[in-house]
Amino acid sequence: MRTSAVIPVIAIDDPEHAVPLAKALVAGGIRVLEVTLRTQHGLGAIKAMTSVDGAIVGVGTLTMPEEFAAARDAGAVFGVSPGLTPALIAAAKSSGLPLLPGVMTPSEVMIAREQGFKQLKLFPAVPAGGVGMLNGIGGPLPDVTFCPTGGISIETAPQFLKLKNVACVGGSWLTPKDLIANGEWDKITALAKAASALRA
Numbered sequence: 001m002r003t004s005a006v007i008p009v010i011a012i013d014d015p016e017h018a019v020p021l022a023k024a025l026v027a028g029g030i031r032v033l034e035v036t037l038r039t040q041h042g043l044g045a046i047k048a049m050t051s052v053d054g055a056i057v058g059v060g061t062l063t064m065p066e067e068f069a070a071a072r073d074a075g076a077v078f079g080v081s082p083g084l085t086p087a088l089i090a091a092a093k094s095s096g097l098p099l100l101p102g103v104m105t106p107s108e109v110m111i112a113r114e115q116g117f118k119q120l121k122l123f124p125a126v127p128a129g130g131v132g133m134l135n136g137i138g139g140p141l142p143d144v145t146f147c148p149t150g151g152i153s154i155e156t157a158p159q160f161l162k163l164k165n166v167a168c169v170g171g172s173w174l175t176p177k178d179l180i181a182n183g184e185w186d187k188i189t190a191l192a193k194a195a196s197a198l199r200a
Contacts, residue, residue: 001100001119001147001167004032005199006157008174008192009060009149010045011038017180018045022052024185028192030174034080036060037067043074050075062099065091072097080170082123084108089115100147104128109141119145121170126151131159138165154191157198171195 001007008025010033012018018041022033031054035046038061049057058078059071068091071079076097081088084101092099102123103109112120122128125148129136134146148160149170157169174191 001032001145003056003168004030004196005161005168006030006174006195007032007034007147007149007168007170008195009170009172010035010175011172011177012041012045013039013177013181015041015044015048017183018048019052020183020185021175021180021188022049022055022057024188025174025192026052026054028189029196030192032056032058032168034058034060034170035076037062037071043070046071046074046076059097062088068092068095068097080121082121084112084115084117102149106137106141109137109144113141113144118143119147119167122146122148122150124150125160125169126156130156131163134160134163134165138163154194154198157195161198 033055035042046057049055059076060080062079062081065087072095078098080100082102100121101112101117102121103112145167146165147168147170152169152171153173160166160169179187
């Protein structure tokens with residue numbers, strides 16, 4: 001979570017795009033890549049992207065227990081889920097895949113913390129209350145660190161990143177579908193460089 005200011009949320013529609021996209025992001029200083037299972041090419045893209053030097057490839061949108069082992073076997077080194085259930089907790093522990101679970105309310109944060117999770121994803125961040133919610137949670141639960149995701153842009157990311165309890169943010173603005181479809185990798189590298197500069 002501290003490696004990159006922004007973790008791109010990636011959906012791969014064409015498996016041929018996986019490697020050049022990963023190379024473009026890493027070239028721009030964004031090394032932590034969350035490849036979602038929202039398309040049928042997710043697992044294949046994870047396997048392909050692990051061949052890119054410097055890339056730290058994880059799996060996103062984990063919603064079912066059986067996805068953990070499959071993602072781990074594809075080469076994912078971390079997982080991200082939109083929420084947290086007892087079945088997902090068990091799958092994370094049995095698979096050995098580190099999990100960044102999604103939460104939205106203080107009660108969900110407390111439940112996750114009771115299960116040993118102190119690094120969480122606030123999702124969907126902006127509808128959940130954004131910066132105000134994170135400030136509010138930080139008072140009674142100061143030992144929890146967040147990666148807010150959902151509705152964040154390069155313009156609003158700095159507001160989140162300056163919070164004490166935010167290690168990074170997640171966003172899909174680094175991987176616009178039109179740039180990927182057109183193979184405009186230099187433009188994606190430029191977006192990655194701008195995102196990397198947010199940490200400074």
